[in-house]
Amino acid sequence: MHTCKRVVPAAFRGFTSLSRPRTVRQLTPLSTTYSHKRYYSVAQEEVDDLSQPSHLDAATHPSTHARLASDAQYLLALYPRPNLIFSHGKGPHLYDLAGREYLDLAAGIAVNALGHGDEEVQQIVADQAGKLIHLSNLYHNEYAGNFAKDLVGTLKVGDKGRMGKGTKVFFCNSGTEANEAAIKFIRKWGKHTAASGASKHNIVSFGNAFHGRTLGALSATPSPKYQAPFAPLVPGFSNVPYNNIEAAKAAITEETCGVIVEPVQGEGGIFEGAGDFLKAIRERCDEVGALLVFDEIQSGLGRTGKLWAYEHVGVVPDIISVAKPLANGIPIGAVLLSPHIAEIIKPGDHGTTFGGNPLATRVGHAVFKRISNPQFLSHVQELGSYLKSSCEELASSTPLITEVRGVGLMIGMQLRDSVQPQMFVDLCRERGVLVISAGNNTIRLVPPLVLQKGDVDKAVKVFEDVLGEMESYIASGKA
Numbered sequence: 124m125h126t127c128k129r130v131v132p133a134a135f136r137g138f139t140s141l142s143r144p145r146t147v148r149q150l151t152p153l154s155t156t157y158s159h160k161r162y163y164s165v166a167q168e169e170v171d172d173l174s175q176p177s178h179l180d181a182a183t184h185p186s187t188h189a190r191l192a193s194d195a196q197y198l199l200a201l202y203p204r205p206n207l208i209f210s211h212g213k214g215p216h217l218y219d220l221a222g223r224e225y226l227d228l229a230a231g232i233a234v235n236a237l238g239h240g241d242e243e244v245q246q247i248v249a250d251q252a253g254k255l256i257h258l259s260n261l262y263h264n265e266y267a268g269n270f271a272k273d274l275v276g277t278l279k280v281g282d283k284g285r286m287g288k289g290t291k292v293f294f295c296n297s298g299t300e301a302n303e304a305a306i307k308f309i310r311k312w313g314k315h316t317a318a319s320g321a322s323k324h325n326i327v328s329f330g331n332a333f334h335g336r337t338l339g340a341l342s343a344t345p346s347p348k349y350q351a352p353f354a355p356l357v358p359g360f361s362n363v364p365y366n367n368i369e370a371a372k373a374a375i376t377e378e379t380c381g382v383i384v385e386p387v388q389g390e391g392g393i394f395e396g397a398g399d400f401l402k403a404i405r406e407r408c409d410e411v412g413a414l415l416v417f418d419e420i421q422s423g424l425g426r427t428g429k430l431w432a433y434e435h436v437g438v439v440p441d442i443i444s445v446a447k448p449l450a451n452g453i454p455i456g457a458v459l460l461s462p463h464i465a466e467i468i469k470p471g472d473h474g475t476t477f478g479g480n481p482l483a484t485r486v487g488h489a490v491f492k493r494i495s496n497p498q499f500l501s502h503v504q505e506l507g508s509y510l511k512s513s514c515e516e517l518a519s520s521t522p523l524i525t526e527v528r529g530v531g532l533m534i535g536m537q538l539r540d541s542v543q544p545q546m547f548v549d550l551c552r553e554r555g556v557l558v559i560s561a562g563n564n565t566i567r568l569v570p571p572l573v574l575q576k577g578d579v580d581k582a583v584k585v586f587e588d589v590l591g592e593m594e595s596y597i598a599s600g601k602a
């Protein structure tokens with residue numbers, strides 16, 4: 124029988140209550156008061172205790188801490204991050220500088236669809252880097268056109284020619300840039316179609332939405348946390364609750380040039396847009412001559428088990444914005460414009476120095492070919508159902524999870540109100556599984572799409588252990 128001393132798990136240190144607001148900085152005081160010795164010795168004590176998890180941040184080697192302390196002097200601190208440095212990855216796994224393996228269910232926030240260290244991506248990047256990385260849009264390159272052709276060729280066509288023949292693609296470098304471009308395009312549409320003397324520049328978005336951090340996209344992201352420090356924002360934006368048909372119908376008027384919506388909300392906490400809601404806003408946009416933009420930056424390109432998230436509801440938008448997984452991590456974004464809107468955008472209306480460069484579009488083309496393969500999409504559907512049902516089974520055995528939501532490999536586990544999602548995130552990481560949070564108390568699972576059943580089993584076992592630990596902690600009265 125081992126007689127190891129029971130110590131408070133790292134993720135609980137600094138807590139007196141599960142409901143007490145807590146930041147990672149409290150968990151990782153190295154970022155404020157730096158001392159190798161102190162933290163390394165705490166870590167050793169815990170590592171010696173066999174009941175403790177294997178991947179404690181505090182057990183990270185002093186050389187990592189030294190590097191982090193140095194980095195902190197130069198990098199703008201916009202994100203609370205654990206005291207780890209990742210050096211490489213393979214498939215759904217990441218490895219830190221100490222060689223510890225982590226199962227990555229975050230995939231760089233829904234980006235690394237093919238996982239890490241993919242051999243084809245590696246080979247294409249190396250080959251293209253040796254030939255031509257950047258050219259600017261002043262000249263043609265070999266890859267952007269073919270990639271655009273393939274993207275357009277997979278779209279399900281709607282009535283009035285939406286997403287049909289004549290649909291055009293604008294390439295950029297990120298999600299927010301794609302939305303920024305979409306916002307400009309719908310503003311131009313408003314000017315182009317408004318009756319003489321009438322104003323048609325209003326844009327409607329929805330509660331809980333996340334469309335990006337640049338000023339236009341931020342103006343459509345109605346979160347005081349993100350917006351307030353940067354007010355005043357772009358005029359002409361309004362928002363109404365997601366999935367509320369009556370509120371949406373009232374907000375979309377003759378003065379509306381466009382509506383932007385996520386078919387499945389990601390950052391907001393994994394909420395699916397109801398089919399009748401999306402149909403109703405489609406109809407209302409048609410009534411008033413406004414464009415409908417689907418932001419599929421997180422939900423598109425296979426994440427939900429269908430290539431395009433709009434296929435689930437059969438509502439076809441006028442414009443689609445995509446980004447995250449498009450080139451498996453090489454920065455890229457794209458806007459797809461139905462013919463009626465593509466026709467009114469003229470040379471000089473918009474532009475980008477880097478967007479559509481040969482490196483990103485060549486990689487994107489290859490990644491897209493794999494993601495759009497029906498067998499690949501069936502795998503996402505199968506694994507998504509397995510992950511969701513495993514999480515639902517788990518939820519039925521704990522009071523800490525109140526709901527499991529989502530579709531495909533875009534799953535949210537809603538934690539009970541008083542439970543801090545960061546604690547769940549930290550305890551999982553300490554057991555070698557990376558998850559992220561979203562919205563209000565939601566654990567977001569957006570793993571590489573190449574995940575396997577065994578990975579799901581491992582993750583769910585870790586979730587079970589973590590929830591057990593959290594329940595004991597609550598029951599002990601310390602919470």
Ligand SMILES: Cc1ncc(COP(=O)(O)O)c(C=O)c1O
Nearest residue numbers: 297298299333334335389420421
């Ligand atoms: C739905 C959605 N739109 C836009 C963005 C912004 O993308 P980026 O961070 O690449 O600018 C995100 C990022 O999380 C997103 O999830």
